[in-house]
Amino acid sequence: MSKYPAGENNSYILLRQRAIPDLDNLDIYRQHGGFTVLEKAITSMKPDEVIEVVKGSGLRGRGGAGFPTGLKWSFIDKDNWPHYVVANADESEPGTFKDREIMEGNPYQFLEGIAICAYAIQSSAAYIYLRGEFWQISANLDRHIEALGVAGLLGDNLFGSDYSLHIYTHLGAGAYICGEETALLESMGGKLGQPRLRPPFPPSFGLFGKPTVVNNVETLTNVPPIVERGAEWYRTMGTEKSSGPKIFSLSGRVSRPGNYELPLGTTFRELIYEHGGGIPNGRSIKAIMAAGASSALIVANDEALDTPMDYESVPALGAQLGSASVIVIDDSISIPWLINKTTHFFKHESCGKCTPCREGTYWMMHLTDRIANANATQEDVALLHAVASQIRGKCLCALGEFSIEPVLSGIERFKADFDTAVSETNNN
Amino acid sequence: MLAEKYTTEIQTILAKYPPEERRAAVMPLLYLVQRDQLYVDRHSMSEIAEILGISTTEVASVVGFYSLYYDQPGGKYRIQVCTDLPCALRGAEQFMEQLCQRLGIKPGETTSDGLFTVEPVMCLASCDKAPMFQVQSGGGLAYYEDQTVENALALIEQLRTEAASKGSAKRKDEYE
Numbered sequence: 001m002s003k004y005p006a007g008e009n010n011s012y013i014l015l016r017q018r019a020i021p022d023l024d025n026l027d028i029y030r031q032h033g034g035f036t037v038l039e040k041a042i043t044s045m046k047p048d049e050v051i052e053v054v055k056g057s058g059l060r061g062r063g064g065a066g067f068p069t070g071l072k073w074s075f076i077d078k079d080n081w082p083h084y085v086v087a088n089a090d091e092s093e094p095g096t097f098k099d100r101e102i103m104e105g106n107p108y109q110f111l112e113g114i115a116i117c118a119y120a121i122q123s124s125a126a127y128i129y130l131r132g133e134f135w136q137i138s139a140n141l142d143r144h145i146e147a148l149g150v151a152g153l154l155g156d157n158l159f160g161s162d163y164s165l166h167i168y169t170h171l172g173a174g175a176y177i178c179g180e181e182t183a184l185l186e187s188m189g190g191k192l193g194q195p196r197l198r199p200p201f202p203p204s205f206g207l208f209g210k211p212t213v214v215n216n217v218e219t220l221t222n223v224p225p226i227v228e229r230g231a232e233w234y235r236t237m238g239t240e241k242s243s244g245p246k247i248f249s250l251s252g253r254v255s256r257p258g259n260y261e262l263p264l265g266t267t268f269r270e271l272i273y274e275h276g277g278g279i280p281n282g283r284s285i286k287a288i289m290a291a292g293a294s295s296a297l298i299v300a301n302d303e304a305l306d307t308p309m310d311y312e313s314v315p316a317l318g319a320q321l322g323s324a325s326v327i328v329i330d331d332s333i334s335i336p337w338l339i340n341k342t343t344h345f346f347k348h349e350s351c352g353k354c355t356p357c358r359e360g361t362y363w364m365m366h367l368t369d370r371i372a373n374a375n376a377t378q379e380d381v382a383l384l385h386a387v388a389s390q391i392r393g394k395c396l397c398a399l400g401e402f403s404i405e406p407v408l409s410g411i412e413r414f415k416a417d418f419d420t421a422v423s424e425t426n427n428n
Numbered sequence: 429m430l431a432e433k434y435t436t437e438i439q440t441i442l443a444k445y446p447p448e449e450r451r452a453a454v455m456p457l458l459y460l461v462q463r464d465q466l467y468v469d470r471h472s473m474s475e476i477a478e479i480l481g482i483s484t485t486e487v488a489s490v491v492g493f494y495s496l497y498y499d500q501p502g503g504k505y506r507i508q509v510c511t512d513l514p515c516a517l518r519g520a521e522q523f524m525e526q527l528c529q530r531l532g533i534k535p536g537e538t539t540s541d542g543l544f545t546v547e548p549v550m551c552l553a554s555c556d557k558a559p560m561f562q563v564q565s566g567g568g569l570a571y572y573e574d575q576t577v578e579n580a581l582a583l584i585e586q587l588r589t590e591a592a593s594k595g596s597a598k599r600k601d602e603y604e
């Protein structure tokens with residue numbers, strides 16, 4: 001009997017602590033097969049074989065970009081050493097709270113995933129970069145790492161091999177931009193968290209200028225089950241191009257917000273109504289943001305609600321799945337108010353390095369202030385649209401690019417809300 | 429002096445990074461200082477710069493860039509309410525307004541006894557449990573979720589009593 005069930009109803013592959021109490025205790029984790037997969041990898045598989053299994057599984061990065069994980073690992077530069085693994089635990093997208101639950105409840109599966117990834121790219125040092133607010137989680141991980149060292153599951157000459165690995169935590173200090181992988185690497189190097197111009201990408205020029213794999217917490221937590229049960233098994237879940245389970249963070253105007261582990265390709269309707277209990281207070285659904293504050297606003301009609309949440313279907317609605325942080329907006333919410341919230345966020349979090357983002361988020365914030373406070377004309381709305389359009393395609397990283405998504409989609413898809421906001425100005 | 433007071437801690441921090449990349453230790457060293465005195469003064473920045481072999485200006489730029497470092501003293505406890513979109517959809521803005529009103533301050537201000545600063549912050553990855561806030565006090569940081577104004581005021585009273593009975597002594601659990 002495998003420690004990872006088939007991923008059907010009421011069985012968990014990632015959030016296994018919901019089925020197994022005290023899974024954050026190493027003994028309990030080992031009683032349920034923990035670290036046998038790492039042992040199998042180190043003692044019976046070549047590093048490249050591990051990469052092939054992950055490639056074959058179709059696992060895609062769960063941090064937002066959806067890049068094929070095995071492919072990323074295979075890009076690591078084998079002519080430049082040492083190699084590093086950096087786990088991105090900066091989880092800061094408004095609407096995303098899944099990595100936190102993994103690290104709190106099932107930390108050893110995450111750590112085992114890091115170790116398997118490190119073995120696959122022959123890295124002997126891995127870092128976990130956590131947002132500064134995860135201070136307590138970081139302290140707990142330090143204790144778990146120590147326990148692994150005592151048990152001989154981390155450290156030198158693992159399982160009698162010549163492979164050694166040490167894992168360290170590193171706390172950020174309150175900067176959304178550090179979730180962007182090159183900004184994260186700059187930050188870890190003791191500098192300002194500002195993105196690098198790419199290429200080169202981290203697998204050739206990463207942490208301390210060395211080849212590095214940066215993966216999200218949830219991505220790495222998928223690795224032990226994949227290596228244990230194989231690529232074929234993993235592909236039985238999800239869709240053809242978006243395989244495996246995904247943790248959907250559901251928030252906003254729903255009756256039961258929370259994390260839901262479901263196969264990729266689950267529809268919005270199932271998540272919001274079946275699992276989330278629908279819209280409270282007798283209201284009806286108006287819009288969906290599938291990728292947190294970085295989302296284009298999806299008009300929540302029947303077609304959208306019946307769309308599978310995967311990396312291909314959501315873009316067909318003119319939006320992105322991102323990290324699958326689904327924010328539900330009901331019909332009491334004014335879209336100008338909403339984009340005022342998101343532009344304030346991006347203005348605050350812009351790192352200031354590139355001009356389109358630094359200046360663009362500043363002007364979008366001021367224009368949305370006017371519109372949301374009934375102090376704007378149609379020209380202001382048109383100007384906001386023009387400013388947002390001019391940011392597109394000109395930023396160093398995704399922060400600036402995504403800051404315009406709610407703005408443009410809001411103006412284009414919810415025009416009536418802006419007309420109302422402007423008419424309130426005229427009544428002032 | 430930082431180097432004498434925290435010899436062991438500094439060595440433990442430096443050991444996490446390759447010797448030629450000691451600059452990477454700037455963030456943990458700043459936390460070490462802030463845990464001790466609740467903010468990072470100019471003198472400590474110079475000491476950190478010296479330990480790492482970089483300039484004080486470089487250390488100061490890190491303090492300025494990241495929002496969890498403070499170069500000015502604030503209230504002993506910083507009550508930081510998330511008012512980002514998902515929390516706002518669950519009433520976080522009204523929560524903060526009412527809390528401030530009951531404490532007789534405006535957002536960003538500190539209570540007259542110098543103990544509590546209430547301020548809005550960006551997303552804290554707790555969107556399903558809003559209204560929520562974190563309480564920052566030196567190195568300690570704790571989340572309080574699914575809050576009401578009454579819960580929050582009770583917590584504030586409790587912290588106020590603790591602060592009065594222990595003087596400036598820090599809570600043990602802040603360091604555990």
